Amino acid sequence: MYLKRLKYFIAVAEELNIGRAATRLDIAQPPLSRQIALLEEELGVHLFDRSRSQIQLTQAGCVLRDRAREIIERLELALSETKRIGSGLAGRLSIGFVGSASYSVLPALIRSYRREYPDVHLSLREMNNANLQRSLVQREIDVAVARPGLEDDEFRKEPLCVEKFILALPEGSDLSSRDTIRLADLTDQTIILSVTQSRPSYGAVVLDILSHEGVTPGSTELAPDFQSLISLVSVGVGIALVPQSLGLGARPGLILRPYEGYNPGIGLMVHTRLDNRAPQVMQFMDLTRRFARKL
Numbered sequence: 001m002y003l004k005r006l007k008y009f010i011a012v013a014e015e016l017n018i019g020r021a022a023t024r025l026d027i028a029q030p031p032l033s034r035q036i037a038l039l040e041e042e043l044g045v046h047l048f049d050r051s052r053s054q055i056q057l058t059q060a061g062c063v064l065r066d067r068a069r070e071i072i073e074r075l076e077l078a079l080s081e082t083k084r085i086g087s088g089l090a091g092r093l094s095i096g097f098v099g100s101a102s103y104s105v106l107p108a109l110i111r112s113y114r115r116e117y118p119d120v121h122l123s124l125r126e127m128n129n130a131n132l133q134r135s136l137v138q139r140e141i142d143v144a145v146a147r148p149g150l151e152d153d154e155f156r157k158e159p160l161c162v163e164k165f166i167l168a169l170p171e172g173s174d175l176s177s178r179d180t181i182r183l184a185d186l187t188d189q190t191i192i193l194s195v196t197q198s199r200p201s202y203g204a205v206v207l208d209i210l211s212h213e214g215v216t217p218g219s220t221e222l223a224p225d226f227q228s229l230i231s232l233v234s235v236g237v238g239i240a241l242v243p244q245s246l247g248l249g250a251r252p253g254l255i256l257r258p259y260e261g262y263n264p265g266i267g268l269m270v271h272t273r274l275d276n277r278a279p280q281v282m283q284f285m286d287l288t289r290r291f292a293r294k295l
Contacts, residue, residue, distance in 0.1 A: 183261025
């Protein structure tokens with residue numbers, strides 16, 4: 001009620017005429033005059049100097065007019081921002097992702113989201129699957145993009161894509177000169193695995209593929225994340241199975257080759273908490289579904 005009186009007062013203060021102010025506000029003159037009188041009574045001051053021919057603002061009225069305009073403008077701005085954030089058109093969205101996703105379709109998905117929701121501030125954080133799961137559980141991030149996925153009944157999941165595996169070989173590898181590389185050729189080779197505490201882990205998927213072909217590595221090296229895995233391959237520590245999207249760009253010290261043999265591929269999955277129904281989150285998941293259908 002007090003804000004309504006302020007709006008009534010601003011109209012009269014700007015028009016300096018009760019009749020014109022009443023027309024502007026689309027109300028009758030008597031109720032408008034009563035509201036102004038009640039405002040003056042509540043404040044205990046005269047806001048207008050009245051005469052038969054015209055009304056003028058008092059000093060107190062001038063101060064209230066200026067301050068009331070600021071109050072109404074700020075309130076309208078606050079309401080507008082609240083509505084935009086509440087509808088998902090503004091606000092914040094925190095996305096965690098595995099390093100291998102940055103070589104795949106994730107950048108294109110992020111660009112699509114930015115086009116549709118340019119006023120939502122995105123926070124992007126690279127981390128391994130174990131940290132993705134922990135951060136999503138603890139609400140440190142809103143969205144987790146994991147490979148192959150995170151096992152948790154409290155997560156909502158949307159598949160983004162499935163990629164075939166290729167081999168990442170160091171430049172000096174004997175296998176790199178062969179016309180065709182079979183998965184069985186990895187027997188007795190050093191295999192680099194990205195292993196985390198989450199299940200199923202990337203490394204576990206690779207070991208299952210090797211086991212399916214009866215391949216026994218000579219040894220294994222463990223990397224805490226995908227970037228570390230690539231670095232270890234590039235300096236000659238061993239060989240790794242990586243998603244085919246890695247082949248889209250050259251890497252120093254690295255040779256990328258397809259192979260013959262069992263290749264079920266590996267998925268890229270988008271996760272959110274089931275109890276997080278923020279519009280920004282739900283809109284990102286909806287965009288993920290639409291984006292995946294187009295792939």
